[in-house]
Structure formats: C-alpha cells, structure tokens
Amino acid sequence: MSSINSTIQRLTLISPESTCNTDLAKGPWAFDKGAPSYGPGASEADATPASTPKQGDIPAEYREASDEELTARILAAKETLGERLVILGHFYQRDEVVKFADFVGDSFQLANAALTREEAEYIVFCGVHFMAETADILSADRQKVILPNLAAGCSMADMADESSVEECWEQLMDLYGNEKTPEGLAPVIPVTYMNCSAALKAFVGKHGGIVCTSSNATTVLEWAFERGQRVLFFPDQHLGRNTAKAMGVPLEQMPMWNPNKPLGGNDAQTLLDSRVILWHGFCSVHRRFNTKQIDKARIDFPGVQVIVHPECPMEVVDAADAAGSTDYIRKAVAAAPAGSTFAIGTEVNMVNRLAAEYPQHHIFCLDPVICPCSTMYRIHPGYLAWVLEALVRGEVLNQIVVAPEVAADARVALDRMLAARP
Numbered sequence: 001m002s003s004i005n006s007t008i009q010r011l012t013l014i015s016p017e018s019t020c021n022t023d024l025a026k027g028p029w030a031f032d033k034g035a036p037s038y039g040p041g042a043s044e045a046d047a048t049p050a051s052t053p054k055q056g057d058i059p060a061e062y063r064e065a066s067d068e069e070l071t072a073r074i075l076a077a078k079e080t081l082g083e084r085l086v087i088l089g090h091f092y093q094r095d096e097v098v099k100f101a102d103f104v105g106d107s108f109q110l111a112n113a114a115l116t117r118e119e120a121e122y123i124v125f126c127g128v129h130f131m132a133e134t135a136d137i138l139s140a141d142r143q144k145v146i147l148p149n150l151a152a153g154c155s156m157a158d159m160a161d162e163s164s165v166e167e168c169w170e171q172l173m174d175l176y177g178n179e180k181t182p183e184g185l186a187p188v189i190p191v192t193y194m195n196c197s198a199a200l201k202a203f204v205g206k207h208g209g210i211v212c213t214s215s216n217a218t219t220v221l222e223w224a225f226e227r228g229q230r231v232l233f234f235p236d237q238h239l240g241r242n243t244a245k246a247m248g249v250p251l252e253q254m255p256m257w258n259p260n261k262p263l264g265g266n267d268a269q270t271l272l273d274s275r276v277i278l279w280h281g282f283c284s285v286h287r288r289f290n291t292k293q294i295d296k297a298r299i300d301f302p303g304v305q306v307i308v309h310p311e312c313p314m315e316v317v318d319a320a321d322a323a324g325s326t327d328y329i330r331k332a333v334a335a336a337p338a339g340s341t342f343a344i345g346t347e348v349n350m351v352n353r354l355a356a357e358y359p360q361h362h363i364f365c366l367d368p369v370i371c372p373c374s375t376m377y378r379i380h381p382g383y384l385a386w387v388l389e390a391l392v393r394g395e396v397l398n399q400i401v402v403a404p405e406v407a408a409d410a411r412v413a414l415d416r417m418l419a420a421r422p
C-alpha cells in the first residue's frame with residue numbers, strides 16, 4: 001500500500017482536485033516560516049489563534065534529505081538512544097512516521113503506553129500538542145516529552161481557549177448561582193473532551209468537572225449528571241450532542257454556546273431549561289463526512305457496514321450503522337468475518353492502515369477526497385530525525401512542559417475520569 005505522502009505526491013501530478021490541497025506535498029516546513037497556521041489539509045479554513053505555537057525553520061539537511069536518508073538517520077538515532085527513548089504514533093499520523101513508533105494508538109492509550117516504559121527518559125510524541133501535554137501530565141517528572149513540530153496543534157482544541165471558557169463560566173454562575181439543589185446537584189458540571197489544552201483540563205479539575213474520551217463519553221456524562229443538573233461540554237459539540245442524544249437528552253435541551261455572543265447567543269430561559277450546553281467547536285476532519293457519502297456507499301456496496309467516529313455531525317452518526325472511537329472502529333474491523341466491506345468515517349491515514357492490516361476485508365474511507373488532518377500532517381520524518389539526532393547529542397528540542405500547578409489540577413480531572421470507568 002502506498003503511504004498518504006506518496007499518494008498526495010502522485011495526486012499533485014495527476015489531479016489537483018483529488019486532494020483538499022496539493023500544497024501538502026511541499027512538506028510542512030513551507031508553512032512553518034510565516035504567521036501561525038494549520039496549513040493545508042482538513043483544518044486549512046479554520047481560524048488559527050495568534051497564540052498558536054510556531055515551529056520556525058529546521059536545518060536544510062533535514063528538509064532536503066531523501067526518504068531513505070531520513071529513515072537511516074532515524075533508525076540510527078533510535079538504536080543509539082535505545083531504552084532511553086520511546087516514540088509514540090497516533091492512529092492519524094502518516095505511515096512515514098508511524099513506522100518508527102514503539103506504540104500506535106489514540107491519545108490516551110499512548111499516554112498510558114508511555115507509562116509502561118519507566119526507563120524511557122525521552123517520550124517523543126508523534127501526534128499533536130494537547131496529546132504531548134497529556135503525556136507530560138501523566139509521565140514521571142524525570143521524563144521529557146517532545147513534540148517534533150511545535151506547529152502540530154489541533155484546530156478543535158484551539159476552538160475553546162481558557163479565557164473564553166472562564167468568561168462563559170462566569171456568565172453561567174451569574175445566571176444559575178452556585179447553590180446546590182436539596183439533592184446535592186450542582187447547577188452545572190464542566191466536562192471537557194481529551195482534545196483540549198492542559199489549561200482547560202485544569203479548569204474542569206478546579207470546578208468539580210471531568211475529562212472524557214470518545215470511548216467513555218457516556219460513562220462520563222452519567223457521572224456528571226449524578227452530580228449536576230446540567231453539563232457544560234467542550235470543545236466538540238458533535239461528541240457532546242451525539243452522546244447526550246443517545247442517552248435520551250432532547251435536542252432542544254442542548255443549546256450551543258457561541259463564545260462571541262452574550263450568554264453564548266442564548267436567552268436566559270433556554271439556558272435555565274438546558275441539560276447539556278454545547279461549546280461551538282468541531283473537528284474539521286470529521287466534519288467533512290456527510291450523509292450523501294453514506295448513501296453512495298450503500299448503493300455502490302450493498303451490505304457495506306458504515307462506521308463513523310462520534311466527532312462526525314449528528315445526521316452522519318444517525319445514518320451510519322455504528323459510531324465509536326478509533327479503538328471501537330479497530331475492534332469492529334478485527335472481529336468481522338473475512339470478506340466484510342466497511343466504509344469508515346474517520347481520518348484517512350487510519351482508514352488506509354486498517355485496509356492494509358486487514359486485506360481479507362474491503363475497507364475504504366467514506367470521504368473519497370484525500371484530506372488528512374492538517375496538524376498531524378505537520379509531523380514529517382525530517383522533524384523526527386531533527387529532534388532524535390539532537391537527543392543523541394544531549395540536546396532536548398521542542399520539549400512540552402505543563403506548569404506543575406496546571407498539571408496538578410488537570411490530573412484531578414483525569415483521575416476522576418479513570419475512576420468513573422469504563
């Protein structure tokens with residue numbers, strides 16, 4: 001199977017319309033010089049906050065090296081660093097990078113996998129910024145977490161910044177007060193998706209809230225409803241809506257909070273009647289999926305099983321046969337009888353890797369356009385070689401450090417999630 005990178009290189013020559021932006025083929029360094037941006041890919045049109053970290057240039061020897069040279073240099077650095085190094089690769093990361101990973105998984109699986117390598121001094125996270133922060137929060141103090149390209153953020157995580165959420169919270173406290181009901185229910189419990197900054201994990205930790213993943217969102221919402229009359233859910237409106245709807249919460253009790261408007265663009269009564277207040281955030285990768293793609297898959301492949309990620313819009317989740325986390329999707333594919341056909345609504349790198357791992361099935365991405373996650377794509381083997389060779393010289397580049405007081409509060413919210421299970 002060809003990698004996403006080589007597919008994009010080929011499509012650049014053949015059919016520019018076949019990808020969301022063929023500039024991906026130029027290499028991420030072309031976008032690391034100017035103002036912060038997500039670069040080409042699914043998040044290209046999302047507004048990039050001015051505070052987004054910039055990467056800056058790396059030496060030409062890494063930008064200009066051939067794939068073969070970079071592979072040889074990365075393997076040599078890995079060999080030299082031995083057990084002092086662990087490389088983590090997210091499911092959505094490109095194959096050219098994932099092939100060097102010691103563990104491949106979702107963000108939380110990877111942070112936990114790193115904990116099994118106590119001897120590792122360096123955790124190189126081939127994912128995005130919030131994932132490296134979570135790994136830093138959960139890892140031992142002596143371990144250093146490194147993000148090979150600092151510009152690898154997450155457009156969804158950036159849609160909820162700390163000051164906007166603080167302001168929202170103040171407005172909600174003014175409206176609800178902070179008295180508990182006679183049954184002991186707080187007016188509102190903040191719940192954040194794992195895909196957010198460490199500062200927001202700390203915010204929910206400080207305010208009696210909890211973190212969720214796409215695997216445990218139902219359990220976490222149940223936990224929150226045992227303690228509060230309603231939930232403020234951020235940053236992903238779709239995961240919040242899809243999960244709460246499946247639990248029986250009516251749509252009219254799930255108003256959206258637009259941080260640019262007073263009361264989030266709602267009237268006070270709507271907020272008083274609400275059960276789940278949804279932040280105005282989304283993942284631009286999963287927002288690309290639509291019901292027309294599902295209709296076409298069903299016509300082209302009768303009997304196809306459509307499985308989508310719960311970050312997809314509600315109508316897509318409703319039209320699919322199943323929805324679940326990356327781990328759920330992997331397990332569904334692994335458990336299916338040979339000869340099954342799957343149309344999968346999640347990031348194309350993961351779908352293509354599943355297709356290669358399970359050749360007994362026919363597996364394809366629901367979105368026919370090759371459009372990877374812009375920010376995952378910013379990690380290139382050139383950056384990996386750059387940070388690893390620096391480690392060999394004893395130099396730590398691109399370390400991600402969460403301030404101890406932030407990490408302590410974030411840890412409270414993560415520990416609540418772990419205690420809530422499954």
Ligand code: SF4
Nearest residue numbers: 154155156283285373
């Ligand atoms: S796939 Fe979506 S949520 Fe995941 S890192 Fe990319 S933009 Fe963020």
